[in-house]
Amino acid sequence: MTETASQYQLHSALKTYFGYDTFRGQQQEIIQNVLQKKDTLVIMPTGGGKSICFQIPAVVLEGLTLVISPLIALMKDQVDGLNANGIKASFYNSSQSSQEQQSIIEKVITKEIKLLYVAPESLSGLENLVNEKYISCVAIDEAHCISSWGHDFRPSYQQLGFLKKKLPNTPIIALTATADKATRQDIVEQLEMPQAEQFISSFDRKNIELEVRPADARAKQIVTFIKKHPGQSGIVYCLSRKNTEQIAKKLNDNGINSDCYHAGLSFEDRTRVQEDFIFDKTQVVCATVAFGMGIDKSNVRWVIHHNMPKNIEGYYQEIGRSGRDGLKAKAVLFHSYADVIQLRKFATGASNEDVQIAKLERMKQFSEATTCRRKILLSYFGELLADNCGNCDVCKNPPTFFDGSVIAQKILSTITRVDQKEATGTIIDVLRGANNANILDKGLNGVKTFGIGHEISWKDWQQYIIQLINQGICEIAFHRNNALQLTDFSEKVLFKGLKVHLTHPVYSNEKSKTPTAA
Numbered sequence: 001m002t003e004t005a006s007q008y009q010l011h012s013a014l015k016t017y018f019g020y021d022t023f024r025g026q027q028q029e030i031i032q033n034v035l036q037k038k039d040t041l042v043i044m045p046t047g048g049g050k051s052i053c054f055q056i057p058a059v060v061l062e063g064l065t066l067v068i069s070p071l072i073a074l075m076k077d078q079v080d081g082l083n084a085n086g087i088k089a090s091f092y093n094s095s096q097s098s099q100e101q102q103s104i105i106e107k108v109i110t111k112e113i114k115l116l117y118v119a120p121e122s123l124s125g126l127e128n129l130v131n132e133k134y135i136s137c138v139a140i141d142e143a144h145c146i147s148s149w150g151h152d153f154r155p156s157y158q159q160l161g162f163l164k165k166k167l168p169n170t171p172i173i174a175l176t177a178t179a180d181k182a183t184r185q186d187i188v189e190q191l192e193m194p195q196a197e198q199f200i201s202s203f204d205r206k207n208i209e210l211e212v213r214p215a216d217a218r219a220k221q222i223v224t225f226i227k228k229h230p231g232q233s234g235i236v237y238c239l240s241r242k243n244t245e246q247i248a249k250k251l252n253d254n255g256i257n258s259d260c261y262h263a264g265l266s267f268e269d270r271t272r273v274q275e276d277f278i279f280d281k282t283q284v285v286c287a288t289v290a291f292g293m294g295i296d297k298s299n300v301r302w303v304i305h306h307n308m309p310k311n312i313e314g315y316y317q318e319i320g321r322s323g324r325d326g327l328k329a330k331a332v333l334f335h336s337y338a339d340v341i342q343l344r345k346f347a348t349g350a351s352n353e354d355v356q357i358a359k360l361e362r363m364k365q366f367s368e369a370t371t372c373r374r375k376i377l378l379s380y381f382g383e384l385l386a387d388n389c390g391n392c393d394v395c396k397n398p399p400t401f402f403d404g405s406v407i408a409q410k411i412l413s414t415i416t417r418v419d420q421k422e423a424t425g426t427i428i429d430v431l432r433g434a435n436n437a438n439i440l441d442k443g444l445n446g447v448k449t450f451g452i453g454h455e456i457s458w459k460d461w462q463q464y465i466i467q468l469i470n471q472g473i474c475e476i477a478f479h480r481n482n483a484l485q486l487t488d489f490s491e492k493v494l495f496k497g498l499k500v501h502l503t504h505p506v507y508s509n510e511k512s513k514t515p516t517a518a
């Protein structure tokens, strides 16, 4: 019987193969769940320790654990690491000759290996092995790639639903660091495991101080920042290859030892840049988002975003590369409206354009927020923080608040009365009593709250709604035409007298646009 394992067995595997004495966070519960042959979804931040959640079941269970991973470039390292720890593992992908592939298939049949890493597009070559005779567990790493609501959609992931069909009694464990609610749901649906138990770790990285600055004279600000943090390792994330080169040059000109990194460099150059950074030979790497995946460096002290990332998942993942040792770290984001326009252009025409634009909008709202930024980040991942964090620029330098409970109630009751089906723009039109075609077509002029907020300007309403979203008091359903919806907090505001603190809207001097739905 391998269905359940004693505590002793699990700890001894942890110690023998990985050298650790205790499990971290929910690792042990997750592992037990898999060993009981239950489907499992793991949402854990980068560096949280996801790998052990399928590697220990792999060694405890009898047969093979199939690991689906999109990162061909990292497979060899992962497999080498396992073999060095005494766990027999291999990988199977398009970088190998057909002879190599054949010899791996034989090793599976003769049960010589415990883990096999496979790229999803190579799975078709293993058709005969996807069989309960050989396979006792399937792990799907970077599971958000399956969802077009996710930020890193990969079409090759979309065929993975066949695994449950072919292996109905085999537990599937899907793992990711970056999934909002819509993505989570999409993952379990597409993998045909709607009953999967979900283990969601806290995303709070308290040691990372969050700061957003207006983007004027960025390069100069970056130089000043680094000089104030002498000798500390850091990463400057940029939108374009050209930016990475320009900033790296500027830093070197100022006596700061730095390299640039982007997908246009040769494999050798990229490897050298990574290694020099890991071994503290280079202080700063100016990079595109290509940099950082799979890099295990614990003493990165700061991350600067020279440009705004295209969504909160990306931002969170990138800042998460700092402070992995748990010591103090800093994340500085430069916010510019020009970046927003640029990113909007990139998103236009994409197959999931609406989703991308909506996610960009959330990123922009984070950057413009006047409430605790960590609350916003965490509420994005479905986690509600009761108190302000005290470790972000807004907490440290707070704007003045007023009691906005009545405003919040007006917004929330309007959302309720339109059945949570309308986006921000329509909600505001109802509040302001606008008699436009959209409102009249939908008959929303008959809604009870129609016109109850005519004295507040359109833009101010928009700001208040953004503040409510940022505080987790209502939310945007990206996959339902960006409709505003209620959260657990809404009810407390509407019926339980929970007070809402708002700030008076402030506007940057960007040109005012015609109002559109947020």
Ligand code: ADP
Residues within 6 Å of the ligand: 020, 021, 022, 023, 024, 027, 044, 045, 046, 047, 048, 049, 050, 051, 052, 296
């Ligand atoms: P993730 O895949 O979630 O980003 P990893 O699985 O790569 O994270 O783990 C991150 C680091 O934490 C690795 O160096 C790993 O060895 C270490 N780690 C994982 N579990 C434990 C544990 N129980 N105790 C100590 N270190 C751990």
Ligand code: ZN
Residues within 6 Å of the ligand: 371, 372, 373, 374, 375, 388, 389, 390, 391, 392, 393, 394, 395
């Ligand atoms: Zn805060």
